[in-house]
Every structure is written in structure tokens, then in C-alpha cells.
Amino acid sequence: MEIWTPETSGYDDQRTGFQRRNPHRPARIFGATSAADIQEAVRYARDHGLRLAVQASGHGHTTPTDGVLLTTSGFAGVTVDPEQRSATIQAGATWQQVVAASTPYGLAPLSGSFPGVGAVSYTLGGGLGLMARKHGFAADHVRRIDVVTPDGELRSLSPTGPGSDSPDDAELFWALRGGGGNFGIVTELEIDLFEVATVSGGSLYYDLATTPGVLETWREWTTTVPDEVTSAVGVLVLPDIPAVPEPLRGKHIAQLQLCILKDLETAEELIAPLRALGDPVMDTFADLPYADSARIFAEPEQPHGYRAQNALLADLDPTALATIPKLAGPEAPAMCVIGIRHLGGALSREPEIPNAVGHRAAQYALTVLSPGDQDFTELHRSILEPWTPIGRQLNFSLGPLTADEVAEAYEPETLQRLKKLRAQLDPTGLLQPNHAL
Numbered sequence: 001m002e003i004w005t006p007e008t009s010g011y012d013d014q015r016t017g018f019q020r021r022n023p024h025r026p027a028r029i030f031g032a033t034s035a036a037d038i039q040e041a042v043r044y045a046r047d048h049g050l051r052l053a054v055q056a057s058g059h060g061h062t063t064p065t066d067g068v069l070l071t072t073s074g075f076a077g078v079t080v081d082p083e084q085r086s087a088t089i090q091a092g093a094t095w096q097q098v099v100a101a102s103t104p105y106g107l108a109p110l111s112g113s114f115p116g117v118g119a120v121s122y123t124l125g126g127g128l129g130l131m132a133r134k135h136g137f138a139a140d141h142v143r144r145i146d147v148v149t150p151d152g153e154l155r156s157l158s159p160t161g162p163g164s165d166s167p168d169d170a171e172l173f174w175a176l177r178g179g180g181g182n183f184g185i186v187t188e189l190e191i192d193l194f195e196v197a198t199v200s201g202g203s204l205y206y207d208l209a210t211t212p213g214v215l216e217t218w219r220e221w222t223t224t225v226p227d228e229v230t231s232a233v234g235v236l237v238l239p240d241i242p243a244v245p246e247p248l249r250g251k252h253i254a255q256l257q258l259c260i261l262k263d264l265e266t267a268e269e270l271i272a273p274l275r276a277l278g279d280p281v282m283d284t285f286a287d288l289p290y291a292d293s294a295r296i297f298a299e300p301e302q303p304h305g306y307r308a309q310n311a312l313l314a315d316l317d318p319t320a321l322a323t324i325p326k327l328a329g330p331e332a333p334a335m336c337v338i339g340i341r342h343l344g345g346a347l348s349r350e351p352e353i354p355n356a357v358g359h360r361a362a363q364y365a366l367t368v369l370s371p372g373d374q375d376f377t378e379l380h381r382s383i384l385e386p387w388t389p390i391g392r393q394l395n396f397s398l399g400p401l402t403a404d405e406v407a408e409a410y411e412p413e414t415l416q417r418l419k420k421l422r423a424q425l426d427p428t429g430l431l432q433p434n435h436a437l
């Protein structure tokens with residue numbers, strides 16, 4: 001296994017992930033290529049009294065470590081079993097790698113808007129994907145988890161496999177699916193795949209200056225759609241630069257992001273109330289191979305710094321919704337990207353094997369993200385002020401949180417159970433996850 005220290009060449013590349021804000025500054029980096037390497041790093045950190053953080057692709061990074069950093073990008077294999085409709089994914093695999101391995105078989109994972117994110121961390125945090133209203137959270141479809149716990153042991157957890165009659169292992173299997181990186185370093189996940197070769201997907205981009213009613217129309221429409229429709233809206237002022245498609249440059253855009261598990265003709269009938277808004281300035285909605293599903297949100301691919309706050313909502317209050325174009329639009333003191341995802345459907349139903357995902361009653365998730373290095377705390381607070389959240393999603397909370405803010409991700413009973421398990425497994429706080437319980 002390769003090891004880097006601040007004196008070694010390649011140290012800076014290895015410590016830096018997609019999120020460029022406040023990167024890790026570890027005393028030592030272990031570049032894992034196997035489960036045994038992960039065990040070695042855990043034991044090293046424990047024996048030297050250092051904290052241990054892990055980084056896959058670095059999209060979720062919030063708090064730098066000065067202890068040990070375990071990087072997993074070199075441990076990123078994906079194996080697909082088409083008969084069992086499952087994929088086995090190693091710690092550092094991104095959704096891009098899982099999608100590329102699955103789609104040749106006409107199968108698709110529950111990946112999200114940006115395939116560059118790490119599949120393991122996304123799933124441990126719940127995982128809200130493109131087909132979420134039909135199939136639920138990614139964490140609802142995990143068959144097996146192999147994990148190195150803070151004592152350095154490698155455990156294989158599943159509802160039916162070896163150890164499944166152990167109450168301790170059952171509790172850990174419950175906690176990891178929704179409780180994030182608080183309990184160990186996952187070496188491998190086995191997940192469900194779904195028979196989806198193509199979707200009807202893409203975005204309708206509207207200029208809010210000429211079509212101001214987009215948010216309200218989308219809100220009303222979401223109350224009518226079946227579970228086969230998963231959608232979101234993004235609102236932002238795009239910079240007037242060549243990298244932005246010409247029809248969007250410099251405009252205040254509402255981007256309706258659509259993934260519909262129906263043929264294109266039926267999907268067009270379903271989105272007719274949206275099309276009634278008028279011609280969009282750009283339209284990418286089409287019959288889309290799942291392999292190209294990144295085109296739905298078309299998010300920026302360049303690593304950069306950002307901060308984001310999130311609120312889970314029981315409904316979309318029209319009065320609060322109407323504040324977004326002004327508070328987060330051209331008059332905002334810094335760029336704000338608003339993302340509202342429609343939840344409900346299978347996301348609101350308990351999975352067959354219960355897990356720790358919180359707030360299934362939420363019907364919408366609202367995120368405000370700002371790129372850059374400034375302090376956005378007050379700005380984001382003012383944008384979320386008109387809303388009455390019922391909780392938060394940690395996957396979309398992209399910055400350091402207080403303990404009280406982390407607690408908002410779970411119902412009180414779930415939180416107590418998770419904290420008790422963390423205290424048992426990691427009494428000295430060896431692990432330094434992005435959102436510590």
C-alpha cells in the first residue's frame with residue numbers, strides 16, 4: 001500500500017478531493033487497495049492515538065483531519081451479477097463506475113444526480129437517486145456490507161449471512177444504512193440493481209424573467225404525479241461565460257429536472273402541465289439510456305469549493321416558495337443554487353429490512369448551495385428562514401454542522417440508538433466522519 005506524508009511527492013494530489021474547500025492536512029495518508037490495507041490504517045491510527053478520516057471522491061468532505069487520511073480511490077472495483085441483479089462495489093467506487101458496469105446488462109443502480117460522487121458514502125447517508133420515488137433510498141437496497149470497525153476487525157453484515165443471528169451485527173447493519181460513516185470503514189457493499197435500460201429524462205430550462213410561474217406550476221404538478229416520476233427543480237443565475245450553453249448565459253434559470261420510468265410518449269403526456277408554461281429556453285428531455293443519466297441534471301464537473309445547507313419539508317408552502325427567486329436570485333449577495341427535490345412515494349415507505357434513514361414523512365428536500373470560499377452561513381440562513389423544516393438530510397449538508405444540526409437528520413429514537421452504538425463501537429472517537437453523531 002502506498003503511504004504519503006507532507007514530505008512525499010503526490011501528497012497534495014492525494015489529500016485533495018472534488019470539494020476544494022479546506023482540504024485534509026493529514027500527518028499520514030494510506031492509499032488503500034484492499035480490505036487488509038483498511039485494517040492496517042485503522043490499527044495504525046489507533047496505535048498512534050490519531051484520528052482517522054476516509055476520502056473516496058471527496059464530494060462530501062466537510063472537516064479536515066490532521067491525523068490519518070485513508071483514501072479509497074485505488075480500491076474501486078465493481079462486479080455485476082446479472083442473474084442476481086446485484087452489484088458488489090468496493091469502498092472507492094463512484095456511481096459512474098457502477099453505472100458503467102451495470103448498464104451493459106440493461107441494469108441500473110439507484111445512483112443520483114452526479115455520477116462522480118462516491119457510491120458508498122452516498123448510500124450510507126441514505127442516497128436520494130434519480131428513480132427515488134419508485135424504488136426508495138439507495139440504503140433501502142443494500143444486501144451486504146463488509147466493514148472494518150474501530151477495533152480493526154473486518155465484519156460481513158447481511159440480513160441472512162454469517163453473523164445475522166448476532167444482535168450486535170444486526171444493529172450495525174441497521175445503523176450503517178442511513179447513519180453514515182460513524183461506525184466503521186466500509187470495504188464493500190452489495191446492492192440491488194434494477195431492470196432499467198432507458199428512462200425518459202432530461203431538463204426543461206425556463207427563464208424566470210419571462211416565465212415567472214415555473215416554481216408554482218412544478219409544485220402543483222408534483223402533487224399529481226405517480227411514483228414513476230421523480231423530479232426536482234434547480235434555480236440559479238448562470239454566469240455569462242462560454243462554458244455555459246448559449247441559451248442559458250447570464251439568465252435566471254429554473255431547471256426542471258425529470259426522470260420518468262415510462263416510454264417517451266407516456267412521459268410527454270405526464271409532463272404536459274409543465275410544457276403548458278410555454279417553450280423552454282433549452283430542452284434536453286428525451287429517451288435517455290441510463291448510461292447517460294448524468295445529462296438529466298448536467299451538473300458542473302470541475303472540482304471546486306462550496307457550502308450547502310438543507311431542509312426537509314412536509315410540504316412546499318407557496319408563500320415561502322415565492323421568496324426564492326428574490327432571496328436567492330440576481331439580487332443575492334453571492335451565487336446561490338437552489339435545489340428542491342420531490343420526495344414521497346417509495347421514499348416514504350419503510351423498507352423490507354428497516355434501516356436508520358430519518359424523516360420518511362418529508363415530501364420535499366430543499367438545498368441551497370453556494371460555490372466559493374466565503375462564509376455563507378447568514379446568507380443560507382436567510383434563504384431558509386421562510387421555511388418550517390421537519391429535519392435535514394446529511395448528504396446535502398455540505399459543510400461542517402453543529403451536533404444539534406446533525407441530530408436534526410433523525411427522529412429522537414433513531415438518534416439515541418445511533419449514538420449508543422457509536423459510543424459502544426468507537427468509545428475514543430477514532431473515526432472522524434464528515435458528520436459525526
Ligand SMILES: Cc1cc2nc3c(=O)[nH]c(=O)nc-3n(C[C@H](O)[C@H](O)[C@H](O)COP(=O)(O)OP(=O)(O)OC[C@H]3O[C@@H](n4cnc5c(N)ncnc54)[C@H](O)[C@@H]3O)c2cc1C
Pocket residue numbers: 017053054055056057058059060061062072091092111112113114116117118119120121122123124125126127128129180181182184185186187299395396432433434435
Ligand atoms: C454535485 C453533487 C451531487 C450530489 N448528488 C446527490 C444525490 O443525487 N443524492 C444524494 O443522496 N447525495 C448527493 N450528493 C451528496 C453525496 O452523496 C455526499 O456528499 C457523499 O458524502 C459524497 O460521497 P464521496 O465519497 O463523494 O465523498 P467523500 O468526501 O469522499 O466522503 C464523505 C464522507 O463519507 C464517509 N465515507 C466515505 N467513504 C467511506 C467508507 N468507505 N466507509 C465509511 N464512511 C465513508 C466519510 O465520513 C467521509 O468523510 C451530491 C453531492 C454533490 C457534491
